Amino acid sequence: MTLAEVPTRIVYSRPEVLDKRVTHYCPGCTHGVAHRLVAEVLEEMGEVENAIGVASVGCSVFIYNYFNIDFVEAAHGRAPAMATGIKRLLPDRTVFTYQGDGDLASIGMGEIVGAASRGEKITVIFLNNANYGMTGGQMAPTTLPGQKTTSSPYGKDAARFGKPFRIEDAYSGFDMGYLARGALVGAANINRAKKMIRKAFEKHMDNQGLCYVELLSPCPTNWNLAPLKAKDFLLEEMTKHFPLGEFKGGDAK
Amino acid sequence: MAKQLIKGNTAVAEAALRAGLEGYFGYPITPQTELLEHLSARMPELGRPFVQAESELGAINMVYGAACTGKRVMTSSSSPGVSLMMEGLSYIAGTEVPMVLVDVVRGGPGLGNIAPAQGDYNQIVHGGGHGDYHMIVLAPASVQEAVDLTALAFDLAEKYRTITCIMMDGSIGQMMEPAELPPMQPLRTEIPDWAVRGAKNGDKRVLTSINLDPPAQEVMNLRLMKRWQEIEANEVRYKGYFLEDAEYVVVGFGTAGRIALSAVRAAREEGIKIGLLRPITVAPFPIDVLDELTEKVKAFLVVEMNAGQMFEDVRLVVRGRKPVEFFGRMGGVVPFPDEVLTEIHRLVGTPQTTEGSPRDRWLARLAETIG
Amino acid sequence: MPAKGYIEVNELYCKACELCVTDCPYGVLALDMERLTSKGYHPAHMVQPEACTGCGICAVVCPDAAITVYRYERQKGEA
The missing domain is CATH 3.40.50.920 (Rossmann fold)
Known part of the structure; x- marks a missing residue:
């Protein structure tokens, strides 16, 4: 029997709920991984027809083009407020926001804190790439000390602009359903991140309060690093400031 | 129904509730606060969502989300709070979803004071938020008129997929006058076709105000302007x-x-x-x-x-x-x-x-x- | 060891980021420097197909959901 004659089965293929169009993301940017994981989780949970996404402002502003689910587009930073409005009116729907770090951790800090403190029953997918991607790589609250960006050309001075914003410290007092941080490079990290996303959606649908998954993502273009170097930077430098793991609602260790 | 002595803010809140208000999101600010307080008691009684937001910015964006579900929703505030809402109002206008805003106007500019004023005319009637859009603006002169205009505000907002603002000043909001409240209306059951609900069979809906292609955005602007011409022709009172x-x-x-x-x-x-x-x-x-x-x-x-x-x-x-x-x-x-x-x-x-x-x-x- | 699986790269989606190339534990993949996709990228392709186990790691790390993974369904005892 030649190889061509051996029967095969598909063990992995692109999720149906992802639209067929090509994303506008740069090569090596892992917004696409986050999209795929959310798509897979929604498919596996049977929530595709029940889901309403809230897009934010940033590189993922056009996320609704890439998913075959209902979406609304929020103003910059306001996605958790918009998701609150939707979830309160349609309490049986799976309502999630998809936000970047400029959106959530800077301009939208008020809205995410408000939603978290109310225990709003939504899922928040937070993609952290340590800069403002869409506007061309400016400094964000998540930018690492010393990291050069287009608005911190000498490297971020933490004494003047603050240490990287870490949600698990900031929100330690909130009664959240789930709070975890994963990374979107390397198969083991990505598989773990998918489990986190799954857990977040499950706990959210179980009305356990706001469920939040932060996903570290490389930004090769604005970090001025080739995709493979950007991956290394994420694993070697970014995780020093942003430890991976579950901080609330995780399995007992 | 018999007339009762009732405060303007409370009367508008109750009238909105009776007109089938399905979601309220607000933030305390004098001289509007009784409106929020009344609904904080009445909405839960009827099993309807009430949220006191973290700010007016939060409130208007909650209304934005809620309006995308096609339900009857509103917020209320007073001048400085409405200034903070301008971002959301422009987005809501640009997304063409209906909502009702009650602005109980107070003295300004700045923190100003809590006395009745009409200084919000320009920001409400001539924009305030960015871009070309209009809201329908109703200006009652008595508590009874405010009550009567409330149900109309929702009807107009839904008919034209627009924002209707009930712009009253602090004296209408704070004054107690005899007024007759309307009977309780049943909630609407039909969902407008454009509203998000979850995409059944891949029939997906996207509500957004972004349009990177200028000619496409101009077409959208033209649609808004034509709708406004229609409103000008039919809704002058x-x-x-x-x-x-x-x-x-x-x-x-x-x-x-x-x-x-x-x-x-x-x-x-x-x-x-x-x-x-x-x-x-x-x-x-x-x-x-x-x-x-x-x-x-x-x-x-x-x-x-x-x-x-x-x-x-x-x-x-x-x-x-x-x-x-x-x-x-x-x-x-x-x-x-x-x-x-x-x-x-x-x-x-x-x-x-x-x-x-x-x-x-x-x-x-x-x-x-x-x- | 004969191949246990193979992959297909949808060249519409592939952006030549190379993450699949370096993350493949068996050195199966490389960018095809002889060809360009319609978007101007050198697409990933199999250069050591016999080493592919169909593990799917390449598909997991792919940011553009460009990879489909197949496994051969051999009966026991088949070569």
């Missing part, structure tokens, strides 16, 4: 008093219009042929009736609780054909009917001109009064 034989006409909305009516009545008793035009929709502005009056009357007097914001719209219609004088009090000061009557006497008793600046003349008179 005003009340005229003693206009049939009027030689002079006072123009005023809301509380200023109500105070002016007392002055007009007093002037009529003196035999002065004067009437009052009180726009109920300040947007769309009652252009046609004002245009007709311009042909008939000798002069106009615009009375407002601001520095002459609607005054500019009146002047645009009159176009220098007749003198338009202005009288206003600012910063939360409410004019007395006597002051307006004095202005009427001046209008009728001295030669009027279309020359010069009516605002400068008014400011000079005001400076003599308040130093």
Whole structure:
């Protein structure tokens, strides 16, 4: 029997709920991984027809083009407020926001804190790439000390602009359903991140309060690093400031 | 139903509830707070969502999300809070989802004070948020009128997929007056086709205000403008008093219009042929009736609780054909009917001109009064 | 060891980021420097197909969901 004659089965293929169009993301940017994981989780949970996404402002502003689910587009930073409005009116729907770090951790800090403190029953997918991607790589609250960006050309001075914003410290007092941080490079990290996303959606649908998954993502273009170097930077430098793991609602260790 | 003595804010809240309000999101601010408080009690009683947001910014964006579900939703605030809402209002206008905003206007600019004022006319009627959009703006002059306009506000918002603002000032919000509340209406059951709900069978809906392609965005702008033309043609509302034989006409909305009516009545008793035009929709502005009056009357007097914001719209219609004088009090000061009557006497008793600046003349008179 | 699986790269989606190339534990993949996709990228392709186990790691790390993974369904005892 030649190889061509051996029967095969598909063990992995692109999720149906992802639209067929090509994303506008740069090569090596892992917004696409986050999209795929959310798509897979929604498919596996049977929530595709029940889901309403809230897009934010940033590189993922056009996320609704890439998913075959209902979406609304929020103003910059306001996605958790918009998701609150939707979830309160349609309490049986799976309502999630998809936000970047400029959106959530800077301009939208008020809205995410408000939603978290109310225990709003939504899922928040937070993609952290340590800069403002869409506007061309400016400094964000998540930018690492010393990291050069287009608005911190000498490297971020933490004494003047603050240490990287870490949600698990900031929100330690909130009664959240789930709070975890994963990374979107390397198969083991990505598989773990998918489990986190799954857990977040499950706990959210179980009305356990706001469920939040932060996903570290490389930004090769604005970090001025080739995709493979950007991956290394994420694993070697970014995780020093942003430890991976579950901080609330995780399995007992 | 029998009339009851009820505060304006409470009455509007209850009227909204009875009109089938399905979601309320707000933030405390004087002189609007009773509206929020009333709904904080009544909405849960009926199993309907009520959220006190973290800010007006949060509140308007919650309304934005809630409006995307096609349900009857509203928020309320007062001037500084409405300033904070401007971002969301522009997005809501750009997404073409219906909502009702109640603005209980107070003295400004800045933190100002909590007294009744009409200084929000420009930010509500002429935008405030970025981009070209209009809201329908209803300006009640009594608690009863505020109640009656509330159900209409929802109907208009849904009919035109637009924002309707009930712009009342602090005195309407805070005043207790006898008013008759409408009966409780059942909630709507049908969902508009555009509303998000979860994409069944891949039938997906996206509600957004982004349009990177300028020609496509222009088409969207054109759609908004055409809809506004339709609103201008069909939804103008005003009340005229003693206009049939009027030689002079006072123009005023809301509380200023109500105070002016007392002055007009007093002037009529003196035999002065004067009437009052009180726009109920300040947007769309009652252009046609004002245009007709311009042909008939000798002069106009615009009375407002601001520095002459609607005054500019009146002047645009009159176009220098007749003198338009202005009288206003600012910063939360409410004019007395006597002051307006004095202005009427001046209008009728001295030669009027279309020359010069009516605002400068008014400011000079005001400076003599308040130093 | 004969191949246990193979992959297909949808060249519409592939952006040549190389993450699949370096993350493949068996050195199966490389960018095809001889060809360009319609978007101007050198697409990933199999250069050591016999080493592919169909593990799917390449598909997991792919940011553009460009990879489909197949496994051969051999009966026991087949070569």
